[in-house]
Amino acid sequence: MNSPEKPAESGKHAPFSISGYLTNRQPNGDNLYANALVQFDKAVAHLNLKQGVIEAMRFPKRELSVSFPVEMDNRDIKIFRGYRVHHSIAKGPTKGGIRYSADVTLDEVRALAMWMTWKCALMNLPYGGAKGGVVVDPKSLSSRELERLTRRYATEISILMGPESDIPAPDMGTSPQVMAWIMDTYSMHRGFSVPAVVTGKPVEIGGSLGRTEATGRGVAVTILESLKLKNLNPGSITVAVQGFGNVGSIATKLVHDMGMKVIAASSSKGGVINRSGLSPSHLIKYYDESKGLTGFPEGDFISNEELLTLDCDVLVAAATENQITARNVNKVKARIIAEGANGPTTPEADEVLNANGAFIIPDVLCNAGGVTVSYLEWVQDLQSFFWPVEEINRKLTTLMLKAFQSVMECAESYGVSTREAAQILAIQRVADAIVIRGIYP
Numbered sequence: 180m181n182s183p184e185k186p187a188e189s190g191k192h193a194p195f196s197i198s199g200y201l202t203n204r205q206p207n208g209d210n211l212y213a214n215a216l217v218q219f220d221k222a223v224a225h226l227n228l229k230q231g232v233i234e235a236m237r238f239p240k241r242e243l244s245v246s247f248p249v250e251m252d253n254r255d256i257k258i259f260r261g262y263r264v265h266h267s268i269a270k271g272p273t274k275g276g277i278r279y280s281a282d283v284t285l286d287e288v289r290a291l292a293m294w295m296t297w298k299c300a301l302m303n304l305p306y307g308g309a310k311g312g313v314v315v316d317p318k319s320l321s322s323r324e325l326e327r328l329t330r331r332y333a334t335e336i337s338i339l340m341g342p343e344s345d346i347p348a349p350d351m352g353t354s355p356q357v358m359a360w361i362m363d364t365y366s367m368h369r370g371f372s373v374p375a376v377v378t379g380k381p382v383e384i385g386g387s388l389g390r391t392e393a394t395g396r397g398v399a400v401t402i403l404e405s406l407k408l409k410n411l412n413p414g415s416i417t418v419a420v421q422g423f424g425n426v427g428s429i430a431t432k433l434v435h436d437m438g439m440k441v442i443a444a445s446s447s448k449g450g451v452i453n454r455s456g457l458s459p460s461h462l463i464k465y466y467d468e469s470k471g472l473t474g475f476p477e478g479d480f481i482s483n484e485e486l487l488t489l490d491c492d493v494l495v496a497a498a499t500e501n502q503i504t505a506r507n508v509n510k511v512k513a514r515i516i517a518e519g520a521n522g523p524t525t526p527e528a529d530e531v532l533n534a535n536g537a538f539i540i541p542d543v544l545c546n547a548g549g550v551t552v553s554y555l556e557w558v559q560d561l562q563s564f565f566w567p568v569e570e571i572n573r574k575l576t577t578l579m580l581k582a583f584q585s586v587m588e589c590a591e592s593y594g595v596s597t598r599e600a601a602q603i604l605a606i607q608r609v610a611d612a613i614v615i616r617g618i619y620p
């Protein structure tokens with residue numbers, strides 16, 4: 180693996196060391212921003228770009244760290260920490276979700292913001308990349324506490340937010356309701372409704388039909404396309420899904436509708452396996468009622484570690500980052516890895532999977548359905564004219580297939596992995612925007 184401290188072999192980039200720049204010192208392979216830089220260095224080495232242009236893409240454009248007080252239901256005041264990072268503004272306003280998680284770090288948000296830049300560029304959306312996060316376990320808060328926290332965080336980052344500057348959306352631990360509170364808070368400060376300031380809202384206040392399902396739908400569309408590429412019949416395919424939130428649960432339902440057999444699914448505390456197949460509707464009902472999948476009666480318990488290394492055809496990694504690592508990669512048996520989550524595979528594990536002949540649908544492609552329908556939501560909000568769900572799903576599928584095709588062509592012509600191909604395409608497009616704008620002549 181290339182170290183992010185060491186320029187890649189081409190020697191083309193990064194005299195600027197990132198020593199001291201990373202904020203959380205995790206073991207090698209676990210720091211998400213370091214991992215994002217390893218991927219970037221690998222992809223950019225194939226492109227003929229000026230040093231300044233490379234430097235401009237290597238580091239975030241701007242970062243906001245905030246501390247803010249929230250009154251708890253028992254009248255105690257707690258201080259929370261949050262972030263909003265803009266990685267690139269070269270191709271348009273910044274776009275990207277907000278994550279509520281007890282473990283979120285600034286480096287994690289930096290990586291996720293960088294990946295949003297590549298994802299938007301790969302999908303040809305007129306956006307740069309951003310991400311936000313608050314260090315909080317949302318399940319530990321009451322609904323009123325969650326609302327107060329969200330409104331205060333939205334106020335703190337409102338100096339960056341706006342329909343023409345930065346448009347947040349849901350990510351892990353946030354929901355359409357959280358987006359509604361953000362939209363309302365921003366609108367209160369402006370004195371009129373600004374639906375286009377955030378996407379993934381409930382449809383009653385300007386959300387788009389199909390947005391809630393969009394990320395999982397994109398995952399399913401790319402899996403089906405991968406099966407076509409490999410001449411595999413969906414009816415003979417077994418699938419294991421790690422993570423059963425927004426992305427994992429919808430992907431489970433849709434691959435099942437396409438004829439594949441889902442044999443295992445999990446949430447954070449473990450999951451369930453049944454080699455005869457699981458019912459997505461039963462899983463979804465159980466998950467909503469029990470807030471997890473452990474104890475689901477129609478199968479046997481399986482740990483997350485076991486699920487990742489299960490004998491199956493397709494592994495959908497739809498939970499969180501750093502799940503397929505140097506520690507477990509040699510035991511992964513799935514031939515197709517669909518990265519519903521952002522950064523589920525570390526760079527070391529990525530190399531091993533590729534060497535072993537696995538087919539990876541990389542995160543910036545696989546989970547791009549969410550931001551794609553977010554874009555459609557933003558366009559609908561700006562024009563105050565809304566489309567039926569069939570039209571949204573048709574547009575989404577068209578854009579996903581086009582991106583899938585271009586990644587395959589790029590992988591073929593450069594002789595690189597699918598992840599490198601996706602990033603090569605995206606980085607070249609962002610670099611073109613930087614050069615054409617004349618920001619870094």
Ligand SMILES: NC(=O)C1=CN([C@@H]2O[C@H](COP(=O)(O)OP(=O)(O)OC[C@H]3O[C@@H](n4cnc5c(N)ncnc54)[C@H](OP(=O)(O)O)[C@@H]3O)[C@@H](O)[C@H]2O)C=CC1
Pocket residue numbers: 349350351352353394421422423424425426427445446447448470471483497498499500519520521546547549550
């Ligand atoms: N929502 C979106 O539109 C998009 C999301 N993504 C990415 O997809 C991933 C999932 O996001 P989303 O579905 O929205 O998040 P949710 O918060 O809706 O769900 C997350 C799911 O992952 C589970 N989980 C968390 N940690 C682990 C773990 N270590 N092992 C197994 N399961 C775990 C959670 O379990 P539990 O319920 O027990 O906590 C939950 O089922 C993230 O990486 C996110 O960045 C990417 C693009 C768009």
Ligand SMILES: O=C(O)CCC(=O)C(=O)O
Pocket residue numbers: 274275276277295298346347348349350378379521546547549550551553
């Ligand atoms: O819908 C969006 O704008 C962004 C979704 C997101 O955070 C992601 O794709 O990782």
